[in-house]
Amino acid sequence: MFPSKKSAKKEEKFLKPGAIPGLVQKHLVAERKMEPDLVPLLKAVVRKSTTEETAFNIRVFDESEALAKKVQVKDYTSLDERPDLIIYEGWFDERSKEVKLEEKKRVSSETTIFSEAEIRQKIEAMREPGSTVFFYMDRGGAHGGPLGMGAAVVELNPNYPGKKQKRYNVYIADVVEMQPVGKGQKLWDSDKPKEIARWIKEAHHKRIY
Known part of the structure; x- marks a missing residue:
């Protein structure tokens, strides 16, 4: 039939x-x-x-x-x-x-890819509590942005050095119009910028998805 x-x-x-x-x-x-x-x-x-x-x-x-x-x-x-x-x-x-x-619109995956040392430098350069810096990601649980998988957002913890507070909060966020949508979802916190930079660099490469 x-x-x-x-x-x-x-x-x-x-x-x-x-x-x-x-x-x-x-x-x-x-x-x-x-x-x-x-x-x-x-x-x-x-x-x-x-x-x-x-x-x-x-x-x-x-x-x-x-x-x-x-x-x-x-x-x-x-x-x-x-x-x-x-x-x-x-x-x-x-x-x-x-x-x-x-x-209908221009699109490109070209964006600056930072080295682990450069990522760490940008994190350590934050001085104002509550300030943030973000890096586009090519892997992870978020979406959007030139690398396809959102961005990692690092915040200088405004509550540090409070009780049980660490210096940096790390988030993963969707990216719309090249900017993170808020801070996104908090993943972890750390006092070690080197540790954060290494984690970000593992998913901060040329777009593959």
């Missing part, structure tokens, strides 16, 4: 997010000069074109950014009300090998 045309259309319309199709990936690198290492990390939602028989509409987005903004992208239509998440939008045709995309 064959599925009806109606059910087939519905299935095509609500395809889940997935990797950017190879034809579109090549276009982004060759024509749009997007970083080759960044393209495979982004996601796409597609649906069958209503005007061209062999074409598909496509929207490219960063799933990490969507998660940081608490948006669940289920399919192409999920981005109708969240145009701020769309990086490229357009269509492609595997048969004719045509790709037409419109850039």
Whole structure:
């Protein structure tokens, strides 16, 4: 028994997010000069074109950014009300090998990667109680930011040297518009900036997710 045309259309319309199709990936690198290492990390939602028989509409987005903004992208239509998440939008045709995309916003994974010594120096440079410094992360439990996994936020504890208080509080936070969303979730505290810097550096590298 064959599925009806109606059910087939519905299935095509609500395809889940997935990797950017190879034809579109090549276009982004060759024509749009997007970083080759960044393209495979982004996601796409597609649906069958209503005007061209062999074409598909496509929207490219960063799933990490969507998660940081608490948006669940289920399919192409999920981005109708969240145009701020769309990086490229357009269509492609595997048969004719045509790709037409419109850039909606600039995106890059390029950011300064600090050494462990530089991270420690920035932590030790804080003087005002309650002040913070943050570092983008490529691993961890948060989302968003140029490295994809939020940021580690280090706070000079305003309650130090109170009873059972340590000099620094360490948090992990989502990143939206290049800034941590508040201080995030507290993970631990420490009196040792060297220890904190080492922990941060373990997840402060080029983006891999």
